[in-house]
Amino acid sequence: MTTRTLYLFGSAAPPVFDLATVIEEAQQRGFDVCLGLTPTAARWLADDLDNLADLTGHPVRSRYKAPGEADVWPTADVIVFAPATFTSINAWALGLTHDFVIGVVAEGIGKRIPMAVMPCVNAAYARHRQFERSVAELREMGVRVLYGEGGFVPNQPGQGKPKEYPWRLALDEAERLTTPPA
Template identity: 30%
Template sequence: MSRVLGLVGSGAGGVEDLLPRVTQPLQADGWTVAVTLTPTAGRWLDENGGRAEIKEAIGTLDLPVVVFPRVNAAHARHPSWETHIDALRRAGVRLVYGDDVWPLHEPRSAPGRYLPWSAVLSVVNAAVPPPG
């Protein structure tokens, strides 16, 4: 049985890398990958009920959820940011987050930065080991 990944890509940048750096490597390892691309994930989720689906995924027993919050230092300074991160961790969400994988920079101060796709893939593969 194939491992399945539901992947949501937003307009936050990096979508152009999803095929070569995420989807194709996972497919080469036997994954089935279902990709949803949105210009702005927040608006799309509001309009299409996706937030409820994500909340359901987080609350579903034995369903691993991996999140890479592509944020900058300004986002992380928001007063509720750490509360949100802590809530995701308590819910068992595997976060690809921290200075070791995505050091935070001020807005627009790190152009051309590569996203930590290898770290994302490592967490996804660890969350759903190969069948056997």
């Protein structure tokens, strides 16, 4: 089996603390994983970044590289952005590329890189009109949004269940997006 490169991106939501387990599962599925984080997620995981880099075999990235600096990752076959917060979903849909991972996924649309995103928002954020607009916009641009029935279903504020975050669905979608049609 040819190794497929998965860019696994995460933002600052509690399921981000399970990334080591998710990376191992992705590797068992035949993915070479490159981990990218929003600046806040990188701050949350600061004590684990070296271990996560050792696990993936690639540097963990949360910042843009300098002009002329070599890219340290192989080219992506698929990108999965999970967990993706309210801020990340809206920034991506609006093209606000102030963070590295948002810039990569925004550009990924134009490069036609297969992408999936699984939000991690509470029901109060989900009721905000911009969130639904952003989900619809990403879907219209060809991003597979794992939200609602068959994806992430929001909890009430303060009642999150990070250990129940459906990581398996995100990895299943990465496999589906990189498997040629029969």
